[in-house]
Amino acid sequence: MSDTVTITVEFSGGLEMLFDHVTKHELTLSKHAADTDGKAPTVGYLVKYICDQLMKDSRKELFVLDGAVRPGILVLINDSDWELEGEHEYELQNRDNILFVSTLHGG
Amino acid sequence: MAPRPALLPAPPLASSRYNRQLLLPQVRVRGQEHLLNSKVLIIGLGGLGSPASLYLAGAGVGTLGLMDGDSVELGNLHRQIVHTEAAARKGLLKVRSAAARCKELNSEIRYVLHEERASADNILGIIAQYDLVLDCTDNPATRYLISDACVVLGKALVSGAAQRGEGMLVVLDSPPFPRPAAAGEGGHDKGPCYRCVFPRPPPPEMVRGCSEIGILGPVVGVIGTLMAGEAIKIIVAGCHVAVSSTPTSSNDSHMSSPTSSQPDQKPSQKQPHHTMLLYNTYAADPRGMFRTVTMRGRKKDCLACGDDDALARKGLSRITADVISQGRLDYQAFCGVFEDVKVLGEERRIGAKEFLETQTNPEHNLLGEEFESLREKGIVIDVREEHEYELGAKVAGSLNIPLSRILRLGGSAFDELGLLRRDGDKGQISAESHTQTTDAGDEADGFDRGPEQSGPANEELNVTLQPNGVTHQERTQTRQSRPPPVYFVCPRGNDSQIAAQKFLERLEADGAASQPWGWIGDVKGGYVALEKHSQPQDPASGL
Ligand SMILES: [Zn+2]
Numbered sequence: 001m002s003d004t005v006t007i008t009v010e011f012s013g014g015l016e017m018l019f020d021h022v023t024k025h026e027l028t029l030s031k032h033a034a035d036t037d038g039k040a041p042t043v044g045y046l047v048k049y050i051c052d053q054l055m056k057d058s059r060k061e062l063f064v065l066d067g068a069v070r071p072g073i074l075v076l077i078n079d080s081d082w083e084l085e086g087e088h089e090y091e092l093q094n095r096d097n098i099l100f101v102s103t104l105h106g107g
Numbered sequence: 108m109a110p111r112p113a114l115l116p117a118p119p120l121a122s123s124r125y126n127r128q129l130l131l132p133q134v135r136v137r138g139q140e141h142l143l144n145s146k147v148l149i150i151g152l153g154g155l156g157s158p159a160s161l162y163l164a165g166a167g168v169g170t171l172g173l174m175d176g177d178s179v180e181l182g183n184l185h186r187q188i189v190h191t192e193a194a195a196r197k198g199l200l201k202v203r204s205a206a207a208r209c210k211e212l213n214s215e216i217r218y219v220l221h222e223e224r225a226s227a228d229n230i231l232g233i234i235a236q237y238d239l240v241l242d243c244t245d246n247p248a249t250r251y252l253i254s255d256a257c258v259v260l261g262k263a264l265v266s267g268a269a270q271r272g273e274g275m276l277v278v279l280d281s282p283p284f285p286r287p288a289a290a291g292e293g294g295h296d297k298g299p300c301y302r303c304v305f306p307r308p309p310p311p312e313m314v315r316g317c318s319e320i321g322i323l324g325p326v327v328g329v330i331g332t333l334m335a336g337e338a339i340k341i342i343v344a345g346c347h348v349a350v351s352s353t354p355t356s357s358n359d360s361h362m363s364s365p366t367s368s369q370p371d372q373k374p375s376q377k378q379p380h381h382t383m384l385l386y387n388t389y390a391a392d393p394r395g396m397f398r399t400v401t402m403r404g405r406k407k408d409c410l411a412c413g414d415d416d417a418l419a420r421k422g423l424s425r426i427t428a429d430v431i432s433q434g435r436l437d438y439q440a441f442c443g444v445f446e447d448v449k450v451l452g453e454e455r456r457i458g459a460k461e462f463l464e465t466q467t468n469p470e471h472n473l474l475g476e477e478f479e480s481l482r483e484k485g486i487v488i489d490v491r492e493e494h495e496y497e498l499g500a501k502v503a504g505s506l507n508i509p510l511s512r513i514l515r516l517g518g519s520a521f522d523e524l525g526l527l528r529r530d531g532d533k534g535q536i537s538a539e540s541h542t543q544t545t546d547a548g549d550e551a552d553g554f555d556r557g558p559e560q561s562g563p564a565n566e567e568l569n570v571t572l573q574p575n576g577v578t579h580q581e582r583t584q585t586r587q588s589r590p591p592p593v594y595f596v597c598p599r600g601n602d603s604q605i606a607a608q609k610f611l612e613r614l615e616a617d618g619a620a621s622q623p624w625g626w627i628g629d630v631k632g633g634y635v636a637l638e639k640h641s642q643p644q645d646p647a648s649g650l
Contacts (some may be wrong), residue, residue: 012387013273014313014320017511024391056515062313065503072263074383080401099400101385106270106322107155107245 004028005040007093009050013102015073018057025054026106043077044088046098063100072103124215125167127596138343139167143216145342148172148234150225151243153185153325155267159241161189162335164209165368168342170217171209172237173202176224186324200623218523229435230256232465239347241334248438249307252431254279254301258411259428263347265337266301267330272388274322275329277304277381277402278337290405300412311443326388333384406547408617447627450604455628459636462594466502485592485625486524490606495598500634501597510602518613524593592626596633603629 006028016023029041029049041049051064062070069075075082076099077090092098119130120136129139136481147168149156152175164171179187179194179201187201194204209218221233225244233242234256242253242264250266257264263281268274281298341347381402390396407417411426418425430436457465466484487505489496496507506523513520593610597603607629614624630637 010391011277014271020515057511058514058517062310065310071307072305072313074304074400076400081403083403084401096300098278099398101275102129102313103247103305104268104270104273104275105245105247105309105314106268106320106417107151107153107243107327 002094003031005031005096007046007092007094007096007098009054010097010099011101012099013073013096013104015063015100015102018055018059018062020056027054040091040093042088043075043082043085043098045091046047046092047088069100074101074103075099076101091098116299124213125443128166133340134343141342141345141416142167142339143169143584145239145347146170146172146237147239147241147338147342148174148237149241149243150174150204150249152189153177153183153245154269154322154324155187155243155331156201156205156241157187158328158331159243159267159338160205160209161212161337162332163241163338164213164216166335166339167216168338170219170237172219172221172233173205173209174221174223174225174233175201175205176222177201179204182192186322186327188324188328225253226439227252227431227436231260231428231432232258234262237262239263239265239338239341241333241338243331246442247314248442250301251308251439251441255411255426255431256435257283258300259426259431263298263341264301265334265341265618267334269330270322271320271325271388272326274326274386276333276337276384276386279304281341296405297412299403300409302411303404303406303409304383304402306406306409308442311445313440314445323388326386329386343635447599448601448604450608451628455607455626456600456604456631457594459630459632460631460640462596462630463637463640465592465594487594487596488524488604488610490595490597499598500638503638505596508606510597510606513606513609518609518616521610521613558565590623590625593624593628595629596637597629598633599635600629600633602633605634 006026009025009027011019011023011025019025023081027046027047027049031040033041033045033049047064047069051060054082055063063073075087076097077085078097082090118136120139121140125139125142129136130136131138145168147163147170149160149163149172152160152173156173156175160173165517177200178198179190181192181195184190184192184195189205189208190199190201191204191208195206200222202222206218206220219236221229223229225233230252234253240257241251242250244250244253247266250268254264257280261280261283263283264279265276266279267276279298279300283297285297363366374628381404382399383402385398385400387396387398405412407414408421408423410418410423413423413425415425426436466487484504487502489501489505489507490510490513491499491507492509492511493507496509501507508520508523593607595603595607595610597606607627611627614627632639
């Protein structure tokens with residue numbers, strides 16, 4: 001069994017601006033990171049990882065607010081609302097696609 | 108009695124103008140009758156409402172309601188294609204312009220014009236007159252209002268949105284009532300509402316209009332067109348009206364998944380999938396330009412469409428018609444107002460008028476002293492994004508360091524200033540040097556550079572903001588004068604404060620003992636204020 005999980009993380013709806021306008025990121029996460037206990041890292045861990053490692057922009061509150069993904073961002077795990085997949089607790093698997101999309105309101 | 112004719116005539120509708128659409132087995136004469144008997148309200152006649160109104164008029168919706176309080180503008184015609192240049196010149200109301208154009212397409216249906224903006228006062232009375240609503244508006248507060256009203260009144264809602272190169276589409280409150288189990292078919296719950304999908308609004312600083320961030324016409328047009336398509340599907344299948352009156356055929360679900368047949372007639376476990384369509388014309392992978400994602404279903408404790416017992420258990424009270432019409436819910440406050448930033452103290456802020464004087468009247472600069480050109484004008488740092496800077500008015504000689512760059516790189520975003528300061532000492536800064544501050548490690552700023560290159564691109568160059576390469580001696584050789592001020596400027600005087608603060612933090616980190624800058628602060632009110640004060644005027648009058 002591999003010690004890492006490789007996933008694709010995407011940002012859209014304007015969120016990509018917080019990531020240097022890069023919409024698609026390949027991430028390889030260790031299963032032995034400090035707080036994963038040798039288990040597959042969860043989406044909750046990923047959110048924290050994105051905030052701490054991937055995001056260079058200092059406007060963290062536009063991504064995470066009060067420790068949770070901020071209102072108005074949909075989290076989709078393999079094109080399915082994360083609420084249907086266990087939200088934070090969902091354990092990431094190889095080749096998973098996690099999409100963070102900010103609500104659009106223009107018309 | 109005449110003998111019964113051997114050949115019965117085709118139903119008149121079959122040979123009508125709607126022939127091509129009722130040829131579809133999903134539509135047929137019956138579906139067309141549903142359309143002709145339906146009443147559809149389009150709220151917002153902009154980029155989404157333009158194609159939606161044309162297609163629904165063409166399809167023969169019996170009554171088409173158009174609601175908007177705005178007037179047609181030339182700058183919107185690239186996407187608001189139901190309107191015309193003539194309407195823009197006359198400043199016609201959008202609903203009138205749209206109705207005129209739709210009538211040219213189909214004069215046989217009824218048009219109802221609501222020349223007003225959606226508000227808590229009018230929304231229930233208007234939506235009540237219709238079977239189905241298209242939300243083509245452009246702000247979160249109105250979207251929550253429309254959704255709540257649709258839930259209260261039991262109307263299906265087709266909701267679309269678009270900005271930049273992206274769009275989304277979702278069908279809400281559909282079906283608007285739970286459908287009881289019928290023979291051979293499990294019943295299913297009513298669909299989620301806008302609040303179920305988006306329980307809390309995005310922070311107001313993320314909400315910027317199309318006029319600020321831009322929108323491609325075809326992108327919003329595609330979403331508006333799809334909205335009309337969803338509306339037609341719902342109506343043709345008879346899903347827009349309360350149950351019982353229309354026993355529906357096998358294609359009653361406009362959502363993708365068919366309901367399963369269970370012999371025991373218990374409510375089916377298998378609910379239809381609620382989906383949302385995402386469209387991104389600039390998708391990193393073109394295969395992902397259109398994505399249909401599976402959404403959560405209705406929230407049992409949703410404030411608008413939740414179940415009584417679930418709400419009671421949580422001590423929540425439902426949003427009712429009274430709550431809406433009596434204005435007990437402040438939708439604007441719920442969605443928040445973008446408040447002005449207060450980062451800098453007043454002593455670090457300069458009014459637009461005073462700032463312009465420092466730029467135009469050297470002898471009346473901020474400090475009231477005579478400097479050489481650069482000293483008087485100081486350094487003007489414009490923190491708008493690169494493309495905004497390119498398209499906007501700018502202060503002559505200003506330097507563009509986008510806020511996103513400052514927030515990404517922190518203090519090192521200002522490294523360039525070290526050089527500028529030195530060049531400035533040599534008098535080399537020209538009035539037109541809008542230097543793009545791209546350092547070696549930060550190529551292709553502002554563009555998608557793909558996953559491979561997303562690594563740490565921006566290293567700390569560790570340049571202090573001292574006059575680079577300028578010896579102490581050189582500095583003292585320049586005329587004894589105060590160091591130049593640094594002015595930060597942005598569209599409204601919010602981002603500029605944040606940027607100035609970052610700059611001050613950087614200086615502090617560098618050790619400010621011999622810092623070469625004079626006054627540091629921002630221009631109050633940004634370009635909005637600057638443009639107000641820069642009208643040509645008698646040069647003496649401002650003094
Ligand atoms: Zn709801």
